[in-house]
Amino acid sequence: MWNFPLLPEAASTVATEIDAIWWVLVAVSIFFGAIIVVGLVYSAVRYRRGSKASRAGAMNDNLLLELSWSIIPLTIAMAIYVWSSKVFIDMHVAPPGAMEVYVVAKQWMWKIQHPEGNKEINELHVPVGKPVKLIMTSQDVIHSFSIPAFRIKQDVLPARYTTQWFEATKPGEYHLFCAEYCGTSHSGMVGRVVVMEEADYQNWLAGRRGADMMAGSGEKLFAEFGCQTCHRQDSGQRGPALDGLFGSIVTLSGGDKVAADADYLRESILNPGAKVVKGYQLLMPTYRNQLTPEQVNELVEYVKQLGGIKIGENKR
């Protein structure tokens, strides 16, 4: 009967809230738009040139009227602002314990890494009813990770991580788009999100698992690039030890304090001079052209594990 969808399917926890805000904005716009248009047309016809309508009794000012047309729209606008800010913050701060998935964008594909070691291209498998946090970066230009059915869209930038989370509410397949013009084949930078029941997801994870967990691959890289020469408890203190580092607060040589999160680790690997830890010299070379973004992600997972953080624990 009624089959004229104005919005895509709603399949995440925030989708209903986003849609509610959208419908309220539409309703408010139609309501005030109608008042203005009806008043305009009525006055234009009634007081057109040559009409006999009386022009007597025109008002110069009316305090009550002026206050109401200021205060009522202000109240409505502020209510919408507070409500949508709350939803905006909720959808950007992942709940503790969210499952983490790494996303690397490049012209023109999406590369996904699960901490369990599974890798995918242009596909993202996730369980239903579980918060999923995406840790995203680009290896070339700006892309934007968009799943309309989940009402999420987040720019994916080179040289830093951006994050976004969602919780799918219905098993099924959904479109994944790049929503930022990123070159010739931007329109082809699409994929699908497969939402599965938890048991199916676990089967998928087990069936498609690669050789190593991400942290395991990271550990191999750590050895291969000789990181342990300087970054072990017993390394003679040439570089800061990494045990327990992740999620802690680090004091820098300038006295500033920073949180040791994924972005900090990434920056320290690629541009070691940016934030030198207090008490240490800048001895570390840059690994900018030696590591792929996926390898940096693996090293981050490894260092996270050195901090005693297990997969799925969402400390920073």
Ligand code: CUA
């Ligand atoms: Cu990537 Cu558009």
